[in-house]
Amino acid sequence: MIPLPVLVDLGDGIAAGPITRTTDASIPPEGYRLDLEPTGIRITSSGAAGAFYAEQTLGQLGEHPPTGVIEDHPRFAYRGAMLDVARHFLPVEAVLRYVDDIALLKLNHLHLHLTDDQGWRIEIDAYPELTRIGGATQVGGGGGGYYTKADYRRIVAYAAERFVTIVPEIDMPGHTNAAIVAYPELGDEPAEPYEGIEVGFSTLAIGEDSTYEFVRTVLTELAAMTPGPYLHLGGDESFKTSDQDFLLFVRRAAELGAATGKTVIGWHEMGRSSELPAGMVGQYWDYAVPREPAGEHTLSFVRQGGKVILSPADRVYLDIRYTEDHPYGLVWADGPTTLPDAYDWEPTDIVPGLAEADILGVEAPIWTETLATIEQVESMAFPRLAAVAERAWSPRGASGLLERLPALQAVWDARGIAYHRVPGVGWA
Ligand code: TNX
Secondary structure (H helix, E strand, O other), X not given: OEEEOOOOOOOOOOOOOOEEEEEOOOOOOOOEEEEEEOOEEEXXXXXXHHHHHHHHHHHXXXXXXXXXXXXXXXXXXXXXXXXXXXXXXXXXXHHHHHHHHHHHOOOOEEEEEOEEOOEEOEOOOOOOHHHHOOOOOOOOOOOOOOEOHXXXXXXXXXXXXXXXXXXXXXXXXXXXXHHHHHOHHHEOOOOOOOOXXXXXXXXXXXXXXXXXXXXXXXXXXXXXXXXXXXXXXEOOOOOOOOHHHHHHHHHHHHHHHHOOOOEEEEEHXXXXXXXXXXXOEEEEOOOOOOOOOHHHHHHHHHHOOOOEEEOOHHHHOOOEOOOOOOOOOEOOOOOOOOHHHHHOOOHHHOOOOOOHHHEEEEEEEEOOXXXXXXXXXXXXXXXXXXXXXXHHHOOOOOOOHHHXXXXXXXXXXXXXXOOOOOOOXXXX
């Protein structure tokens, strides 16, 4: 039993005293039990993550928590957020701030979309021009930027202290214009730096051995600086790659990714391949009602021994505007996307044939074509990210978030989070 400093002002009814922590192996992974008694507060968990989540819950209960018992554990093991640092570069401090933001909501994975047509954001020793040239651009100009290996390791370590695993993505074979500008031999034709917001116009040269030497080297360096179990290989919107080339590329790139010892993840289009490494994870980004063949491609990962992360775009793409007249954000994905849209959906109802056990979890991406600062990112994320986090954590059918948001607001205010005051919530 480790006595801790008092974390909350123990108000009426509960005597001031140390919060005690105990472990109990019978509590589910990442779960906890909070005993709020007149004599003090006790946190019981099977491990450190559960105790951390108990503290997040205590923070939401405010300065005068009621007496009682809370038993809580997550529904899904993978509870994620994604940040696109390629369209607009976000400095290290901004990423650390977002790690803090998502940890408050008991999310445990941060997927970093590190490369796209507009910029390459991660240092690779064997290919220095990726960041020197490919890192110097972003949407709308303004210079871009990139993370050194030391920066990236700092993000990884900071996240780990908050029980957040970093999931790095190198998007291929489309979304690769910045890499091709840096190393023209990687492309199928000459490329110019790109600072607009179109998608789907670039492709790696699929038939060249040097392309796979590049993929192997980049993934090997990335795996070496990533303690977490996942590497994300992208694979979305490769409209310029022929079907035959796409299948060839996915087979070879996924094999090279798996050879690093990591579990590879791909956007659901990679499920077009029937030659995926065993256990490869698919990330579904089509709508809550699939437009085929997205559902079929998603089931392909399960057939090949893998699981699925759900990111239904019309529910959890938090770069989509709240309303038509919102000052920033995109408008596709059946948008606008309201807070109830982000909340009122059930993971097992999306892809027919996908069982609860096939679902690794849920992730809310934020793409940054129209978002240049962490404050803008936060205002798109909050409060909708709380809705997605509850879908990932709470049992099927959990409801009542709107009434509980004012309690979260107090925490967000205390931390200076730039949440958006959506109408219909009793904001203080
Ligand atoms: C789709 S769906 C994308 C991104 C865009 C985003 C904008 C998917 C995996 N890719 O390239 O940034 O829409 O909302």
